[in-house]
Amino acid sequence: MTTRRRSSRIALIVLSALALPALSGCFAAGSTAPDAASAERISVAMMQPPRSGLSPLSDDAFKLSRWATAETLVVLDDDAVARPSLSTSWEQVDATTWRFQIRSGVSFHDGTALTPDAVVRSLQRAASASPLPRILKGIGLQARAEGDAVIVTTGDVDPLLPQRLSSPQLSILAASAYTGDTVSPIGTGTGPFQLVAVNGITGATLDRFDGYWGGRAKLAGIDASFVPDGTARTAALRTGTADIVETVPAGQIETVDPALVHEVPMPRTNTLYLNTARGPFADPSVRAAARGALDRARIIAAVYEGRADEAKGLLGPALPWTVGARDSADLDAVLATRAPAAVVDRVPITLGTFTDRAELPEVAVLVQQQLEAVGFIVTQDVREYQFIEADALAGAFDAFILSRATVLDSGDPVAYLASDFGCGGGFSISQLCSADVDAAIAAASRIAAGPDRQKAILIAEAQVLATDAAVPMLHERVVQGESARVRDAARDPRERTLVTIDTWIDPAAPAGDARR
Structure with a gap:
């Protein structure tokens, strides 16, 4: 070419x-x-x-x-x-x-x-x-x-x-x-x-x-x-x-003249990463219990005042080709391999997030409430990102809430999937290493841009979701102030x-x- x-x-x-x-x-x-x-x-x-x-x-x-x-x-x-x-x-x-x-x-x-x-x-x-x-x-x-x-x-x-x-x-x-x-x-x-x-x-x-x-x-x-x-x-x-102001928090938008704020659809997903290598979430059934505890609609309404989209996957509507494409027997078959949810009884976990995105500490409060409602005991650790990133990447938390751009580098989500969920990934907060996930990501990476690559990407996404290593909650619409x-x-x-x-x-x- x-x-x-x-x-x-x-x-x-x-x-x-x-x-x-x-x-x-x-x-x-x-x-x-x-x-x-x-x-x-x-x-x-x-x-x-x-x-x-x-x-x-x-x-x-x-x-x-x-x-x-x-x-x-x-x-x-x-x-x-x-x-x-x-x-x-x-x-x-x-x-x-x-x-x-x-x-x-x-x-x-x-x-x-x-x-x-x-x-x-x-x-x-x-x-x-x-x-x-x-x-x-x-x-x-x-x-x-x-x-x-x-x-x-x-x-x-x-x-x-x-x-x-x-x-x-x-x-x-x-x-x-x-x-x-x-x-x-x-x-x-x-x-x-x-x-x-x-x-x-x-x-x-x-x-x-x-x-x-x-x-x-x-x-x-x-x-x-x-x-x-x-x-x-x-x-x-x-x-x-x-x-120009980057990212006006949702809770602050009503304090500003509407003519000065501009909503931008973002390929950015607010995700709960679960530590698969150690701690309670090393058990996939406990991860499944955490997934089942989340009430996405409540988080969007309470924290984002409706200015976000409920996540059906890691990739959101900012990538138009994902819309409606998950209605597939192949994807359903992958997701059917998820572990059943365990019954949780006073299981202590640490939950981390950062203050740089103003909504995330508020999201953490709701996530804590929802997890505790099904039997977890949650201790929060919230800091500026520059002071918490190293601990998150080292697997110091049982769970971590991250606002993650999914096409940050190449404009294509394969790099994000490999970085966050591949065995050799450089941004593996969930500490995941799965042969099925690696194989699916590798298969997608070898296909030229177009519908076949998109289908392979969604299969790789489904393989990640089947592990419950990451629980996507919502897709952000970031507001830029001018x-x-x-x-x-x-x-x-x-x-x-x-x-x-x-x-x-x-x-x-x-x-x-x-x-x-």
């Missing part, structure tokens, strides 16, 4: 508009987009502080992507189809080999040029990182330069390699980013905004990069602050302290894009909530 584009202008459209054109902010009456770059800056309140010093090899990479400072070889459109970015075209040479043509005329923020060698350096650093970025888990990716192209090979057939290379964790940075054991995105990206300063877990500053290959951004820069507390983020929106001054911010279900080259500020519009 070869993907080609005729001009850099088309590629620019992909980067700044194609990703989510229907979900971009619209013009206010009487406002006019600036013809050229302006002196206006935008302030953004981010939900979570960096956990790994903004290393692109961690989940912090998604901040770099949302700030349009670090770029990848390809980007994804609405349908998760790979489109050109730092690579202008690609072709599959054989079952495990791909050739990516590298865009010419691109400068890194430090003034050095994008070259095939620079691409290889970034990809190889990711491939040799410890821990390995989850998008590369089990892939065996290797890269080498060949003329003006990069040859990428994998250890096994990977029909979605272009989509995989769209992950922000595979951002291409300048040689100066790699010093010793650290990777620094400060002044080393290729995007329309240059990261110039990071103040620990407080904030970051980005300025427009006038040498951007796709043209000049309309904004002069971005001032990002990290505000884990949902009430504080909402207050920043109301007072005009922030122009002041009346903001124009053309991206509202991205995959949480990769936020401020783009085309985002601008209308200085004539009021900041904050006009009802104050």
Whole structure:
């Protein structure tokens, strides 16, 4: 397969508009987009502080992507189809080999040029990182330069390699980013905004990069602050302290002018992970009892005020091909292998979650009540995510409530299923290792994009659900806050894009909530 584009202008459209054109902010009456770059800056309140010093090899990479400072070889459109970015075209040479043509005329923020060698350096650093970025888990990716192209090979057939290379964790940075054991995105990206300063877990500053290959951004820069507390983020929106606010908590929405909040359907599932390796939930019948205890409708009504969808599986309605597709005899046969629920009599368990998503502690209260109603004795442990992630991944909890993006990396849920539920998964909170699950995930991973792959994905999902290692509760609809001054911010279900080259500020519009 070869993907080609005729001009850099088309590629620019992909980067700044194609990703989510229907979900971009619209013009206010009487406002006019600036013809050229302006002196206006935008302030953004981010939900979570960096956990790994903004290393692109961690989940912090998604901040770099949302700030349009670090770029990848390809980007994804609405349908998760790979489109050109730092690579202008690609072709599959054989079952495990791909050739990516590298865009010419691109400068890194430090003034050095994008070259095939620079691409290889970034990809190889990711491939040799410890821990390995989850998008590369089990892939065996290797890269080498060949003329003006990069040859990428994998250890096994990977029909979605272009989509995989769209992950922000595979951002291409300048040689100066790699010093010793650290990777620094400060002044080393290729995007329309240059990261110039990071103040620990407080904030970051980005300025427009006038040498951007796709043209000049309309904004002069971005001032990002990290505000884990949902009430504080909402207050920043109301007072005009922030122009864009990530994730307005459901309980705070009624305190804000409805014109400033925008509901975004998310491929994000609120799931109860159960520890299959040790403790009471090592018994599948006890896991089945926990599954049967949950009242999803009550959680949605009480905590999300109806702004969520009841989960029928791990994958939700943000992936339209899942809707109605679970009415299948093949899937029913897999789910019929679930263990029967045990009778629970005063079984003590620990339940963990985190405060960064304001709804989760409230969900934990209801889940505790529902589990205790069937015989569990629940002790909660609730912290900021940066202080609880390591314990969760180490299996320190019997149960853990997580809000999880299911197509975070490649736009395809196979990577999520492998990461969270495969024997070698890098994000295995449930500590699951099942031969049937591994086989189903492996089968799905070998199929090219299309209906057959989708069917195989649902079979793999059913295999996970049959273990009761994870109990999906609801699919979120995240609410993004934007002041009346903001124009053309991206509202991205995959949480990769936020401020783009085309985002601008209308200085004539009021900041904050006009009802104050």
